[in-house]
Amino acid sequence: MTGVRGVLPGAGADGPAARLAARGDAAATAAPVIVLTYPHAGVELLTEILSASRSLACTSATGLLPLCHEAITTWQQAEGRSGPPSSLALTSVRGLATSMITIILARAGASRWCETAFAGSESARTFLQVFPATRYLCLHRALQGVSGEAARAYPWGLGESPFWAFSGGNPGNNAATIATYWMARTEILLDFEAGHPASCLRLRYEDLLADRVARGGEVFAALGLDVPELAVLRERAAAAMSADSSPPVPADRIPPPLLARVHDAQARLGYDPWPE
16 A cells, blocks of 8 residues: 655645644634545545534535636626736625625534635636635545545446546556546646645645544644544544555556656655555
8 A cells, every 4th residue: 555654744833734824813714714625535534524613614516616716707808807807806706705605604603614626726726816815725645545446436437437537548447547537636736735835735635544633633723723622533543444445556557657747746745655
């Protein structure tokens, strides 16, 4: 199984977690929290942790990020301009989104909105322009874990799965299809992190799985929230660790140029070398 170093990237004194926690102004405290990830990255575990906080109203795929992006695009067309949105456009779209977020918070009895989004980086960037204090939790998972989950979820083939759109370059080669999917999604997250380091906290599924109590506490601290009681999550850890055991990825089925990119991305994420 792919080795994982036991350090939460960004949690050091000079990392993104420290920078996020240091921004304790009122606007940042109430800022939206966006979990930016992709299908089969294990976001269910992170959602379970975040949902332990009564301060957070956790939702998924509401469409608010794409809505804000489309609204800003429409404003730019109406104003006949390109480049950064005008202050009028930002104010208008912020008001639209805030009214919806307020309803979500009222229904949940919470003070802060937390959304899981599979939206692309373009929508994420636009939302950050609309709400500059937004905190992004970028959730990654090693290729082996994604591949193992794909094998369990789609034992008879990848048709109509999130991976299928990436099968064109490698027909009949599921290992290469999954690697292509993982590479595309991972690069989007890495590029977004690189462009917005002060707004992003990188998380790895494997770290959360190994110690969800400690890692969850670090996440809440980085968000400026009180750490809720997470001990109950420890009881589920053994079963989850067993369920996450994944068969080896057949590296010989992945084209060498793609495999080299996988090696590079996994190294950037702090995973041990793979495959051996």
